[in-house]
Amino acid sequence: MRNAFRVGLVGAMVAVYGVTGGPAGATPPGPGVTGTVLFQKTVGGTDYIYREITLPAHQSTGWHYHDGNLYAVVKQGTLSHFHSDCMSDGVYPRGSAFVEKGGTGNVHIGRNLGDTPVVLDVLYVLPHGSPLSEDAPNPGCDFQ
Template identity: 30%
Template sequence: MDRKWKIAIGLGVTLTGTAFALSFQHTVTGAIAEFVFPSGTGPGLVQIQQITLKPGDSTGWHHHDGPSWVILERGRGVFEYESCQPTVTHVQAGNAFAEPANNVHKVDNYGPGEATIWWATVYPQGSTPIVPEPEPICAP
């Protein structure tokens, strides 16, 4: 079975029943011979995706094993980063930002309308572009 299909099936099985309700319209992946990741230098993959979130959709909590770059093409989104005092960033069409590796976060679309996101990441060969995480639990 092709590696892309294994990753897609694995993500589908892992994310079934969660809030991970988004639509991947376009995905392009290419190999990179060497990249410096937090885990060390080695071969990796570069992936660019167009993602659409409908009102009420969420990516669910997750992280990426490499750095990511995000552009919100259309709509609005709320990016929340894991911590006991969460950092919430509201973005709208035309906003862009970089995201460091291993930063646990989620993206929600509270509407109105769909949000279209272009997302690029570099991740280590043998890993997946999206690593699901449990909802953060903070001590009282």
């Protein structure tokens, strides 16, 4: 199933992006966390952005949400994902795929609790002109 998801994701990106490249993206919140936009294309009123994100050991994305859905595959490391109720809503080792639903009711944080950098391949499907993420305050969890 994971390989089928990955193959489908890559196929969808090729169909949408062709050979179009995009500029480098902004760095997500969190020290040392980096993100690079690999492809970007607008179709109708929807932006499709394919990005690689790296979280160094013991770092996080910061609390945030997205205006649309994200589809991600973990290339390296293990990502621990937490929703605004402070409970884990998933632990994703290398090769795992997951979806982040958009909207203000889906505030979350991705954390690298390990000693190896986490590398994610992420397809953002956003309303045209939306930021990659919207910062959100810590909902009261005793971690960042």
